[in-house]
Structures are given as structure tokens and as C-alpha cells.
Amino acid sequence: MPVLTRLIPSPLVVDIRRGAMDDLAGVLHDQRISTSGKLAIAISDGSGRALKERLAPLLPGADWYSVSDGTIDSAVRLANGIKGNRYDAVVGLGGGKIIDVAKYAAARVGLPLVAVATNLSHDGLCSPVATLDNDNGRGSYGVPTPIAVVIDLDVVRRAPARYIRSGIGDAVSNISCVADWELAQRINGEEVDGLAAAMARQAGEAVLRHPGDIADDEFLKVLAEGLVLTGISMAVAGDSRPASGACHEINHAFDLLHPSRAASHGEQVGLGACFAMHLRGAHVQSQQMADVFRRHGLPVLPEEIGFTADEFVEVVDFAPRTRPGRFTILEHLNLSTDQIRDAYADYAKAIRS
The missing domain is CATH 3.40.50.1970 (Rossmann fold)
Known part of the structure; x- marks a missing residue:
């Protein structure tokens, strides 16, 4: 052979x-x-x-x-x-x-x-x-x-600390992105490149689990390596799929619906990842992400970046339209506006507790 x-x-x-x-x-x-x-x-x-x-x-x-x-x-x-x-x-x-x-x-x-x-x-x-x-x-x-x-x-x-925080949100969001990719495989038979998925997920996990902060050389190196590995994972897959899921659809919706008020890319995808993990029932992981984001000064609720709950519901409702053909937890659940509102209320209660 x-x-x-x-x-x-x-x-x-x-x-x-x-x-x-x-x-x-x-x-x-x-x-x-x-x-x-x-x-x-x-x-x-x-x-x-x-x-x-x-x-x-x-x-x-x-x-x-x-x-x-x-x-x-x-x-x-x-x-x-x-x-x-x-x-x-x-x-x-x-x-x-x-x-x-x-x-x-x-x-x-x-x-x-x-x-x-x-x-x-x-x-x-x-x-x-x-x-x-x-x-x-x-x-x-x-x-x-x-x-x-x-x-x-x-x-x-x-560089301003907000740039490093944004990178943290982008790297950790890989965990949600890969979960969306694997969901698309289970439901629609979409092919998952195992190597690309492993690289992206481990990059996110390394940043999520590192005990250091943005003043720590070792933490910055792990973050930099994670961002590099994520880029390579997309090259391996020939697609942005390992690092772009529901969280990035939510980010694009923020940018399109509120271009003058949008926060940084990493802040928005980090918030989107926390909410997406909650939607898929991974409440422990959602809480873990939220705890790490709070430790690094990242938002976990829309009000922390200047948006109301109703505006966030509108963003989530619009999000699937930003990437036609991409299948994530948002497309899978296909929630109505009222259902998104209820899901967000549950998420906000869980994250605040």
C-alpha cells in the first residue's frame, strides 16, 4: 500500500x-x-x-x-x-x-x-x-x-490592551466554530477536515485554559501561537470553517446592522461564542468561556458593549443571513424572534449567576 x-x-x-x-x-x-x-x-x-x-x-x-x-x-x-x-x-x-x-x-x-x-x-x-x-x-x-x-x-x-483582548475573543471562539462544523457534519453530512478542526480547537483551548494575563510574556506567546495556528487551520481546510461559525455570523450582523456602534471583532465573536455554546446546551463550557472573558476584561453581555437585549435579539435573528449556505447552531435551531428572546434571557440569567 x-x-x-x-x-x-x-x-x-x-x-x-x-x-x-x-x-x-x-x-x-x-x-x-x-x-x-x-x-x-x-x-x-x-x-x-x-x-x-x-x-x-x-x-x-x-x-x-x-x-x-x-x-x-x-x-x-x-x-x-x-x-x-x-x-x-x-x-x-x-x-x-x-x-x-x-x-x-x-x-x-x-x-x-x-x-x-x-x-x-x-x-x-x-x-x-x-x-x-x-x-x-x-x-x-x-x-x-x-x-x-x-x-x-x-x-x-x-499596543492598546483592547487589541490583545480582541485576539483572546477570536482565538477562544474557535471552540464554538469547530462545534458548529461538527454539527453540520452530523446533520448535513458536511465534510470536516480533522486536522484543521484539531488545530483550531486546540489553539482556542490553549488560550482558554492558560492561567496568565495580558501582561505575561508566556500568555502572549500562547495567544500569538494560537492565532497563527488558527490561520494555518484555515489554509489546511481551504476554507474559513474551522474559525467561523455562529459567533462570526453574529459578529457580521453587529457590523451590518450597527456599523457606527460595533465593538471590536474579538469582543463580538467572543460574546457570540458564549451565547452559541449556551444555545447548544453546553452550559458548562459557556460559563467557562464567560469566566475567562471576564478575567481578561472582555464582554459577555451585549449591554457591556452598549447594546440592549432587544438589539442583541435583532442581531441574532439577522445573523444567519450574513453567511448564506453556512450551517451553524443558529440555522439548526431556526429560532423565532420570541424564542431568541427567551434563550437570551436564560443565557443572561445563567451568566450573571
């Missing part, structure tokens, strides 16, 4: 440690990603300038490109600026928007992408997806997985 295997799309380099950003040139040279040092580096108009001042002397062969926002137009402009300049790689240096713009631009011009994250707000830093704003709202675009991921713990610690 032949020995069968598969190739897993993953970064060549994952460098998570203190001081990693200052060693960027050496890491890329040693791994033969950029032996010439000729790089196109995308940064934000704001905080990116300080990073440029710090790193430019260490990267003398690099050209720096300022990115104004996270739109498809910005990504196309960046690609057009890069095209024809014979760079070794594109570097996205910043938060999620900058990295997503750089991902798309690198894919458009056929260059590898190096993701240098300055915060840990969500799992997109290593995913095969670029999420960009467009004329119709927001779109997800398939792109290659980054060839390298560099996360400097000193840098991400200096």
Missing part, C-alpha cells in the same frame, strides 16, 4: 519572541526569503511612521509604502506601486488592516508576503484570506498564506 501524505500550506518562518522585529533582516536573509534586502514594506500613515524610523537603518534596501486604509482600492494602489521593482518580498508591518492590504497586493504581483504583526487583535495575521472594505461593504479574498510571520512580544505589549 502506498504511503499517502499531503502538503500543508504554512509559513516557512514563525518567529514569536521579544526583540524579534529588530532581527527581521537577519531572519529573512538566513531563511533565503530576502538575501538582497530588497523589500517592499507596507505601513500605516500613523503608527507606521515610528516603526519606519526605528527599522529603516536596519533595512537599508527596503522601500516604504504608506497605506491609508483597509480598502480594496488601497490594496490595488499598493500592488501597482510595487509592480516591476524586483522586490524579494512584500512586508506587511502593522495591524490587521495593513497586513490584509499587503496580503492582497503581494498576491496580485506574485510575491511572497511577510506578516510582521504589531498587535494580536485577530487570527487574520496568518490566514489565507484578506478582508478588505469595498463598495458593497466588506469582502474576503483568497490569498496565499504568508511565507513568514514575525511577532515581537515587546511591540504587541505596547
Whole structure:
């Protein structure tokens, strides 16, 4: 019998440690990603300038490109600026928007992408997806997985604490997402990639069960590793399924129904995950998530991010329309508005007790 295997799309380099950003040139040279040092580096108009001042002397062969926002137009402009300049790689240096713009631009011009994250707000830093704003709202675009991921713990610690909290919510929500995927398998026969599911679930469990906090190097490293593994799990699955379930439908509904009031991605998916686990009857896990989120300063009730119970019921009712064709606990239960209201009252009572 032949020995069968598969190739897993993953970064060549994952460098998570203190001081990693200052060693960027050496890491890329040693791994033969950029032996010439000729790089196109995308940064934000704001905080990116300080990073440029710090790193430019260490990267003398690099050209720096300022990115104004996270739109498809910005990504196309960046690609057009890069095209024809014979760079070794594109570097996205910043938060999620900058990295997503750089991902798309690198894919458009056929260059590898190096993701240098300055915060840990969500799992997109290593995913095969670029999420960009467009004329119709927001779109997800398939792109290659980054060839390298560099996360400097000193840098991400200096980011606002709400970014780290958002990443916690996004990572832990994997547990609910995988439960939705397995539900779709049981009810509809949807195929589940066991490796992708295991990677996403264990990434979430590692963050959920770690006793540290956001001031702790070891906790930040576990969170960073969890977000990277989640991105790779999506590449393995060829789909966002291991990290996108009912909780993300609820997040999208918040964004669509209340665009000017929406909280962070991780806050919304974390709240959605707690509620989704309650809906599926996993009350112990729902309470465990809520306890951990409270310890880290994340919301577990809509009122904690400025929404009433009635507004949350409206969001949950609308959520399945955000991802047609995706089957989660929301589609399975197909609750009426009154039933959602009753379920939320039960959830709120359980979480407060």
C-alpha cells in the first residue's frame, strides 16, 4: 500500500519572541526569503511612521509604502506601486488592516508576503484570506498564506490592551466554530477536515485554559501561537470553517446592522461564542468561556458593549443571513424572534449567576 501524505500550506518562518522585529533582516536573509534586502514594506500613515524610523537603518534596501486604509482600492494602489521593482518580498508591518492590504497586493504581483504583526487583535495575521472594505461593504479574498510571520512580544505589549483582548475573543471562539462544523457534519453530512478542526480547537483551548494575563510574556506567546495556528487551520481546510461559525455570523450582523456602534471583532465573536455554546446546551463550557472573558476584561453581555437585549435579539435573528449556505447552531435551531428572546434571557440569567 502506498504511503499517502499531503502538503500543508504554512509559513516557512514563525518567529514569536521579544526583540524579534529588530532581527527581521537577519531572519529573512538566513531563511533565503530576502538575501538582497530588497523589500517592499507596507505601513500605516500613523503608527507606521515610528516603526519606519526605528527599522529603516536596519533595512537599508527596503522601500516604504504608506497605506491609508483597509480598502480594496488601497490594496490595488499598493500592488501597482510595487509592480516591476524586483522586490524579494512584500512586508506587511502593522495591524490587521495593513497586513490584509499587503496580503492582497503581494498576491496580485506574485510575491511572497511577510506578516510582521504589531498587535494580536485577530487570527487574520496568518490566514489565507484578506478582508478588505469595498463598495458593497466588506469582502474576503483568497490569498496565499504568508511565507513568514514575525511577532515581537515587546511591540504587541505596547499596543492598546483592547487589541490583545480582541485576539483572546477570536482565538477562544474557535471552540464554538469547530462545534458548529461538527454539527453540520452530523446533520448535513458536511465534510470536516480533522486536522484543521484539531488545530483550531486546540489553539482556542490553549488560550482558554492558560492561567496568565495580558501582561505575561508566556500568555502572549500562547495567544500569538494560537492565532497563527488558527490561520494555518484555515489554509489546511481551504476554507474559513474551522474559525467561523455562529459567533462570526453574529459578529457580521453587529457590523451590518450597527456599523457606527460595533465593538471590536474579538469582543463580538467572543460574546457570540458564549451565547452559541449556551444555545447548544453546553452550559458548562459557556460559563467557562464567560469566566475567562471576564478575567481578561472582555464582554459577555451585549449591554457591556452598549447594546440592549432587544438589539442583541435583532442581531441574532439577522445573523444567519450574513453567511448564506453556512450551517451553524443558529440555522439548526431556526429560532423565532420570541424564542431568541427567551434563550437570551436564560443565557443572561445563567451568566450573571
